[in-house]
Structure formats: C-alpha cells, structure tokens
Amino acid sequence: MNFYAVYAILLREAKIFLREKERIVSILISPLLFLFVMGRGITGGHSPVAGFTYQQFIFPGIMAMVILFTSITYGLYIVWDKRLDFLKEVLAAPISRATLFFGKAMGGMLGALIETVILLVIGALFILPQTLLQVLLCLLAAFPVAYMITNLGLTIGARMKSMEGFGLVMSFLTWPLFFFSGALFDLQTAAPYIKAISLVDPVTYAVDLLRIIMLGQGYFTLWQDLGAIAAFCLATTLIGVSAFGKLQQEK
Amino acid sequence: MAAIITDNLVKRYAEVTAVNGVSLEIPEGEVFGLLGPNGAGKTTLISMLATLVRPTSGTALVAGRDIIKEPLEVRRNIGIVFQEPSVDDLLTARENLQLHSMLYGVPRREIAPRIEQFLKLVNLSDRADSLVKTYSGGMRRRLEIARGLIHGPKILFLDEPTLGLDPASRKAVWTHIRELKERHNTTIILTTHYMEEADSLADRIAIINQGRIIELDTPEALKRKVGQDLVFLKGEIDEAALRALPFVKTVERENSHYKISIEDSGANLHALLNAGGKITEVEVRRVTLDDVFLKFAGQQISEDADEKAEGMFERIAQHKAVRR
Numbered sequence: 001m002n003f004y005a006v007y008a009i010l011l012r013e014a015k016i017f018l019r020e021k022e023r024i025v026s027i028l029i030s031p032l033l034f035l036f037v038m039g040r041g042i043t044g045g046h047s048p049v050a051g052f053t054y055q056q057f058i059f060p061g062i063m064a065m066v067i068l069f070t071s072i073t074y075g076l077y078i079v080w081d082k083r084l085d086f087l088k089e090v091l092a093a094p095i096s097r098a099t100l101f102f103g104k105a106m107g108g109m110l111g112a113l114i115e116t117v118i119l120l121v122i123g124a125l126f127i128l129p130q131t132l133l134q135v136l137l138c139l140l141a142a143f144p145v146a147y148m149i150t151n152l153g154l155t156i157g158a159r160m161k162s163m164e165g166f167g168l169v170m171s172f173l174t175w176p177l178f179f180f181s182g183a184l185f186d187l188q189t190a191a192p193y194i195k196a197i198s199l200v201d202p203v204t205y206a207v208d209l210l211r212i213i214m215l216g217q218g219y220f221t222l223w224q225d226l227g228a229i230a231a232f233c234l235a236t237t238l239i240g241v242s243a244f245g246k247l248q249q250e251k
Numbered sequence: 252m253a254a255i256i257t258d259n260l261v262k263r264y265a266e267v268t269a270v271n272g273v274s275l276e277i278p279e280g281e282v283f284g285l286l287g288p289n290g291a292g293k294t295t296l297i298s299m300l301a302t303l304v305r306p307t308s309g310t311a312l313v314a315g316r317d318i319i320k321e322p323l324e325v326r327r328n329i330g331i332v333f334q335e336p337s338v339d340d341l342l343t344a345r346e347n348l349q350l351h352s353m354l355y356g357v358p359r360r361e362i363a364p365r366i367e368q369f370l371k372l373v374n375l376s377d378r379a380d381s382l383v384k385t386y387s388g389g390m391r392r393r394l395e396i397a398r399g400l401i402h403g404p405k406i407l408f409l410d411e412p413t414l415g416l417d418p419a420s421r422k423a424v425w426t427h428i429r430e431l432k433e434r435h436n437t438t439i440i441l442t443t444h445y446m447e448e449a450d451s452l453a454d455r456i457a458i459i460n461q462g463r464i465i466e467l468d469t470p471e472a473l474k475r476k477v478g479q480d481l482v483f484l485k486g487e488i489d490e491a492a493l494r495a496l497p498f499v500k501t502v503e504r505e506n507s508h509y510k511i512s513i514e515d516s517g518a519n520l521h522a523l524l525n526a527g528g529k530i531t532e533v534e535v536r537r538v539t540l541d542d543v544f545l546k547f548a549g550q551q552i553s554e555d556a557d558e559k560a561e562g563m564f565e566r567i568a569q570h571k572a573v574r575r
Contacts, residue, residue, distance in 0.1 A: 008353035016341050088337045089398075092303055093354040094326035 001102065005095040009103025010110065017111055024114060027069050031119070035062045035127070038184070048186035049215050056128045060210035061183025063138065064145065066119050067112045068203055071146050072174050074108040075153015079160045087247075097244040101154065105240070108150025109143060116142045130214060137213045144229050145206040151236030152202075158243040177203045187219045202232040254279045254406050254438035255300060257311035262295050262304060262462075269295040271462035272309070279405075280436040282428065284443065284453030286540075288548055292462040293442040294334060297408050300440070301331050314405050327355065330404035334411045334442075336391045340384040344375050344394050347383060348401055355402035369397040372427065389420035396427060406438045407431065413448060421448070428452055446540035456540070460548045474538045477546050478512025482523060482535050485509075489528035496526060512538065 017024065039055030039062075047057035081087040090100055120135055130138075156169055180194060181203035187195055198204045205220065205228040212218040218225065255277040262270040270292045277283045285293045298304040300313055302322035311318045314328035338347050345366055352362045370376045373393035383391065392412065399407060409428070413421040425448070431437045443449050449456055450470050458466040458473075466473060478500040485508045493502050493511060498519045500512045513519055516535050524530060 002356075004356070005354050008350055011353075012339070012342065012346075012350050015346065019341060086337060086339045088303075088333060089339070089351070090354065092301060092326060092331055093351075094323045094356065095354055096323065 013107030071149035072153040078157040112146030259309040284449040284456040287459035330399035480516035485532035486530040
C-alpha cells in the first residue's frame, strides 16, 4: 500500500468536491424532503421512542440516508472517470489497484463526512440539539458507514459500462437499502418479511448505531451494530479490491 | 542494453486477434515508429508493453522488467501519452502535473521545480492555473506530453501524439521529441498515421498490419526496397523494354499511366526515357514513406476489407438461421 498515492488521490477528490458544490447540494434534497415534509407531515406520527417526536425519531435514519446516497453516488462516479479517461491515467500509474481503491474509498468518506456535517448543523438548529460528545460520535460512526457503502458503489461502478446504469442502481439497490433499513419506522413492529430483509441490509445497522448515539435506544445492541458494520466493511473491501483488480483499459 | 524486448506477444479478443506474435528488440535511445492502418494492433501492442492490457500469450521485457511479473516496476520506468487525451478536466494543469508526480513517486522536494520546468517546456506556464476544461486540443496534448515526461521515464510511449493538432503545434511536438532523444537518451515508441512524422523522427520503422510486423527497417532502407525514385509516364509505352533495363525495379500500370520505380533517377532517367517508347508526359519524384506504406500494407488492407465485409454478412446470415 502506497499511502502517499492514497493521499494524492484523496487530494484530487477533495479539490473536485470543492469545485462541484452543486453535487453536494443536490444530494441533500431528497433526505431533506423526507425530514421536513414526511417528518412533519404524517399526522399523529408519533415516535416509537418515548420523549421524541417522529421527526426527531427519523433524524438518525435520514443521516444514514445522506451517507448512503452520497457514498453510492460517489462510487458510481468512477464510471464517469472512465468516460473522461482520467481513470486511464491512474490505472497506468505505478500504484497497486488496492492503493487506487483505498484512495477512492477515502474520497467517498470525505464526501459523506462533508454531507454529515451539514446535516448535523441543520439538525442541531431545527430538530434535535445534541451534546458535543454526540456530535463527535456521529461523525466517528459516519466513517465506517461511508466506507462500506462507498466500497459497494465503487464495486458496482468498476463493473458498469456507462452512466445509463445509474438509474437502475438507484432503483434496485439504493432505495431498497434505504427503505428496508428501518430508517423511517421501528423494526420492532414491522412486518416479519421486512425484519428478515433488514438483517442483510448494511444500512440497518448504520441507522441503528446512529439511533443509539442520538436517541439512546436502538433495535440491536451497540456491539451487534458495530460487529455487523465491521463485517460489511471487510466484505466490501474484499469484493471492491477484487473488482478494481479486474479493471482494464477499455478500448 | 535493449530498452524493450518482446517475445512472441499475442493478444486475442473474442472476435479478433489484435496482436499476432510480435517479437522485437528496441535498443536504448532509439525512436521507434509503429505504422499501420486503423485496427492494425498498434494501440494494443503499446497497451501491453505499458502493462495496461494483459497479453494472451508471450511476454516482454520493458526497461529490463517483465511486463507480466513486475508491472509496477515497468510503470515506474515508462511514460505514456494516450491517443485520447486523459488529462483531468476538473483540475488545472499544475494540479494534473502535481497529481501525476505524486502517483509516480517523484521526490517531494523536486515536484514544484519540475512542474515549472515542464510547464515551460510545453509553453503552458501562463495558463498553468486555469482548469483544463478551458484548454484547446493542442494545449491538452502539450499538457499530456509534459505529464508523460515529468517523472523522467526511460521509455516514452506516444500513441498518435500529434493527432488532431494544427501544423504549428505538431512541429512543436516534434521538436520536443527530438530534444528528448538528444538530451536525455529517452527511448521513444511512437505510433502515427502521418508518414512525414515517422520519416522525420524515427530511427527505425515497423509496419504492422493484422497484428503482425510485416516490415522493419530504417526509413531509408524501407524506401530503397520500393526504389529510390518513382517515374510516372504517359503515352505509348514499351513495357517490355522498360523491364529489361537493369536499374528498373518495378513497372506497374495505374489507370492511364505507368508507375516505374528506379534507382538513381539522376543517372538513369535519360536512358529510361530513350527506351520507353512514345512518351507524352513525365513526372519524377522521390519515394516517400507513403509509397512504402502503400506497397507493404496497402494491398493487404483492401483484401482485408473485402474479407471482413463478407465475414460480417455471413455472420448475420448465420445468426438469423440460428434464430429461426
């Protein structure tokens, strides 16, 4: 692993994030609609967790959603890199595919972190004021969550041929991952098939972890959440590095 | 030491064999030209040598390193300028060079001075901090060349480096290439469509067609194989008498005129005209690489074209038959 090269790639990604501010804003739109329209619009929508409103209850879920959307979109963006031929330059560089993969994954984490900070500020102002410790723990939790989902996006992006597949991935992967995670409801009272599917959804554990931090109560235990997230991080690293290993120059 | 040695390199794709058994040796400091029609396998060959595409069989040593076993070591020693520009649009020229230097392990202290040096070399110093997406095609090319050089590669691959450039930019690129060879003894592998370019730059030229090298020699020797000079004659020509002359290499009829390749037109033209019969028009010119290319690759190209078309229709027909 060439950490200087990882840093070089991260630096490039950071510059692009700063230059393409509309990307950052556009990703926040759907989550904010859920938070402010659905969160306040559902009549009598009371929270499954005592002492919180429904809007406050879904806030951790919306934060997971922001990380999910940012990270997947970022990962799929390497299809765009392929089109722009920028990837060719990086593929030809004397760095291993694992180095390239980690550089890209760090870039995805950086993007997700920027979004998380923005959402935390909005949340603190309008929805759910938190202690400094809670804010720090949320940011800390965002790292592995963003990492595993970026990996997923990069893996799919590495195999995708064109940006046309983007819509398909959003419909068949991103939205289901979001809805089955229990971001908008309590898994305890959900239908059995939802519970069953949610167990294999990495976002479930992200939502739960964030709920434990922000609301003090979750569906699983803290260790179950951390364990599952660690396992997903490991698994997605393996499939991602392998997918990057197969990337060849396209004719 | 040889910069590149290839041993029976082959790359097969599902439908075509792009490179079909290439064995070469390129000494250090040589400018090596690869000529061939579109789809002849030039880019695939370069991509394999640059470790971007894995060969189906065979291997090569590039800068003394095996392209299959030590791809990262090979990459450290080479620079590539791609056919299609691959500079990052969303970054400035300086940032592109910075990223590249970091990826290629240029020592940190040297990065900034080298960027200045190479920006100057390709005349981009005054636009160094503009985003590349505001650049013209020629500027991108030049940036790309600077990027290919900044880590001081021993071997440089240039895939159609002047494609789509205006004549002035093309000449500037040629000058850079000559300087590299002279000052740094860089080995340069160059593919091009422009015969003039190959003629003026390359020490040796390989003509590649259908994935095979069909001719390999210095530009002068290749031209000698066609004859030194070409004479075009119109009128009632005595073909047999022409063929009988010792200095005549070939006589071909093309439409309304005869194309005759001869040695040393200065000494022999007079004899040729005397023997030729009733001549109404004469044109004499030196053999160019175009003639060489047409002689060695031209015929095969037209044969290929027929073959391929037939194959395609056959395939469609077969496909339809299967579906029924």
